[in-house]
Amino acid sequence: MTERPSLFNIVSVVFGFAFLYLPILLLIIYSFNESRLVTVWAGFSTKWYVQMINNEGLMNAAWVTARVAFVSATIATVLGTLAAIVLIRFGRFRGRTLFSGMIYAPLVMPEVITGLSLLLLFVAINLDRGFWTVVIAHITFSMCFAAVVVQSRLVSFDTSLEEAAMDLGCPPARAFFSVTLPVIMPAVISAWMLSFTLSLDDLVIASFTTGPGATTLPMKIYSQVRLGVTPEINAVCSVLIAVVTVGVLAASIVTKRREVERQRAERAAIAGN
Amino acid sequence: MAPTTLGPIQRKFAPWDDPSEVPLVRFENVTKRFGDFVAVDNLSIDIYPREFFALLGPSGCGKTTLLRMLAGFEQPTEGRILLDGQDVSKVPPYRRPVNMMFQSYALFPHMTVEANIAFGLKQDRVPKPEIEARVAEMLKLVRLEQFGKRKPHQLSGGQRQRVALARSLAKKPKLLLLDEPLAALDKKLREATQFELTDLQQELGLTFLIVTHDQEEAMTVADRIAVMDHGVMVQVATPAEIYEQPNSRYVADFIGDVNLIEGRVAAIDGARVEIAPSGIDARFEVAEAPDTAVDDTVWLALRPEKIAVSMEPPDDASVNCVSGEVWDIAYLGDLSIYHVRLASGITVKSAQTNVTRLIERPITWEDKVYLSWTRDAGVALIR
Numbered sequence A: 001m002t003e004r005p006s007l008f009n010i011v012s013v014v015f016g017f018a019f020l021y022l023p024i025l026l027l028i029i030y031s032f033n034e035s036r037l038v039t040v041w042a043g044f045s046t047k048w049y050v051q052m053i054n055n056e057g058l059m060n061a062a063w064v065t066a067r068v069a070f071v072s073a074t075i076a077t078v079l080g081t082l083a084a085i086v087l088i089r090f091g092r093f094r095g096r097t098l099f100s101g102m103i104y105a106p107l108v109m110p111e112v113i114t115g116l117s118l119l120l121l122f123v124a125i126n127l128d129r130g131f132w133t134v135v136i137a138h139i140t141f142s143m144c145f146a147a148v149v150v151q152s153r154l155v156s157f158d159t160s161l162e163e164a165a166m167d168l169g170c171p172p173a174r175a176f177f178s179v180t181l182p183v184i185m186p187a188v189i190s191a192w193m194l195s196f197t198l199s200l201d202d203l204v205i206a207s208f209t210t211g212p213g214a215t216t217l218p219m220k221i222y223s224q225v226r227l228g229v230t231p232e233i234n235a236v237c238s239v240l241i242a243v244v245t246v247g248v249l250a251a252s253i254v255t256k257r258r259e260v261e262r263q264r265a266e267r268a269a270i271a272g273n
Numbered sequence B: 001m002a003p004t005t006l007g008p009i010q011r012k013f014a015p016w017d018d019p020s021e022v023p024l025v026r027f028e029n030v031t032k033r034f035g036d037f038v039a040v041d042n043l044s045i046d047i048y049p050r051e052f053f054a055l056l057g058p059s060g061c062g063k064t065t066l067l068r069m070l071a072g073f074e075q076p077t078e079g080r081i082l083l084d085g086q087d088v089s090k091v092p093p094y095r096r097p098v099n100m101m102f103q104s105y106a107l108f109p110h111m112t113v114e115a116n117i118a119f120g121l122k123q124d125r126v127p128k129p130e131i132e133a134r135v136a137e138m139l140k141l142v143r144l145e146q147f148g149k150r151k152p153h154q155l156s157g158g159q160r161q162r163v164a165l166a167r168s169l170a171k172k173p174k175l176l177l178l179d180e181p182l183a184a185l186d187k188k189l190r191e192a193t194q195f196e197l198t199d200l201q202q203e204l205g206l207t208f209l210i211v212t213h214d215q216e217e218a219m220t221v222a223d224r225i226a227v228m229d230h231g232v233m234v235q236v237a238t239p240a241e242i243y244e245q246p247n248s249r250y251v252a253d254f255i256g257d258v259n260l261i262e263g264r265v266a267a268i269d270g271a272r273v274e275i276a277p278s279g280i281d282a283r284f285e286v287a288e289a290p291d292t293a294v295d296d297t298v299w300l301a302l303r304p305e306k307i308a309v310s311m312e313p314p315d316d317a318s319v320n321c322v323s324g325e326v327w328d329i330a331y332l333g334d335l336s337i338y339h340v341r342l343a344s345g346i347t348v349k350s351a352q353t354n355v356t357r358l359i360e361r362p363i364t365w366e367d368k369v370y371l372s373w374t375r376d377a378g379v380a381l382i383r
Helices: A007-031 A047-054 A056-089 A096-108 A111-124 A131-155 A160-167 A172-201 A204-209 A217-226 A231-272 B063-071 B113-123 B128-141 B157-169 B187-204 B215-221 B239-244 B249-254
Strands: B025-034 B037-047 B052-056 B078-083 B098-101 B175-179 B207-212 B224-229 B232-237 B259-269 B272-277 B284-286 B297-302 B308-310 B321-331 B335-342 B347-353 B368-372 B379-381
Touching (some): A007 A231, A047 A056, A047 A231, A056 A131, A056 A231, A111 A131, A172 A231, A204 A217, A217 A231, B025 B063, B037 B232, B052 B063, B052 B215, B063 B207, B157 B187, B187 B215, B207 B215, B224 B249, B232 B239, B249 B259, B249 B297, B249 B379
Parallel strands (some): B052 B224, B175 B207
Antiparallel strands (some): B025 B078, B224 B232, B259 B297, B272 B284, B297 B379, B308 B368, B321 B335, B335 B347
């Protein structure tokens, strides 16, 4: 492809990326604004970041969110992986279609309904709302995503690997942990990261299921925005963006490097034989 | 001085003919059904220690199911499987003294070659120095000493195949199961590996059970071949017997190339059975046709290389001789296959070795030729 891109192509790319990233860019720029007014530029300053760190409410909310995301992502990944294994491995069992349908249903369920139904459940069983109810709610919806991600990897998993392990004297459970799990680990990690992000991101379900002392960051931001957008919020969002960007970049660099190494090794193997 | 005679050069290995031999594996009336589909149908067979036994058949004939039942991945629906006299039908795969080499090799991608080979020994909690010694021994056996630290994806196909073999041999199993072990290799490598396999099997004194759909492979490696069709063993015999004395049209046709001519038993006279072929004006004779009576329908099975082609009629053209027109010639370099169409419309194939260097063979298209063979050349089949 030595041909130069046409004017149309260039314009498409520029507009596309502008559409995606201009709002985010503006947000980051205004987080360094000296002025209190969000829309008026009055010079560079990092004072909003300092204020953000000193804002105890905001920091608490961030800490709650991180804990909720970590715990719910971990449990959701375990449950999602188990569900994926059942769906792939146990062939046609009674109620399989129902089971797979029920796993996927929360993917398309409006969040309001998921949140409301969970709230009704917690009220009905008289569970005090707080940190753990948010965690349970987040597990409920992110588990489906985890199941989908792990299942797509398991479809192409060669079951003879597990059979080989058993053939060599390894009982089924140990075969799973010493052979299957390491092989599907990248998918399990992606499932965890996806669940973590979903939890980090959620406002609606958390609003329904939370209680005193368990305000998550999105809830905090939302409630503050209702009183007026401050550059402090911009600062918080910029930090969030930075965290996500670093995470995504690190993951893709690791994957890319491994891929390059693998290709080089394969070339060496073919040339060496 | 007494005259020296030429004795049998090759060691005669035939434990299946010796009633005092104890089989290593015994299938007793084993049936395996998957729903309505019968994969293995009331099958009984004995396999003896140190034997190289091949299961040969088209895909879906039940040969892989048989292998998987022996490995423990499938349970027989009916019947018993005895290993060394013990019923193993209900024993899970991880408790059987049997190892398997998988068609896909099933090497653990996240482990080095050494770790792959050591895997089975680790499961048995073999002491570490012993594991290391055995791994080194196995790497030497398959000539991969320099590759121990590599991961499977850093190896070529042939090397992976040898790692899979080393891994399945590391535990010194009583019985090694090989599921299409050479299917993924190219032709040259496959041929070389076939000999390596037989050498290894003899050197280690192990029992090998191989599943293959490649008849040449089965003929090369096996002491005995079982030809399977629809869950039953049609014939179990040595490669030579399978080829020279097939017991049915199915076996004759599956192994090698064959001409099948339908006919009727005209007369039986001791070592001479006369066959009247249907639709051909000729008289055929075979040396034997067991279990037949006069007027039975039989099929004369004739291997192409046992039929001679000539422009002139042979000395005795009254028996085992037909004439026709050369319809097609397949020149393969070492051989030429002549497709001769008889007056009745039947095509008979004859293979001639090209012993001389000639660009043009004397027999060519549309020539009128005579096909002849000896009384020992053909086999009369009743099914």
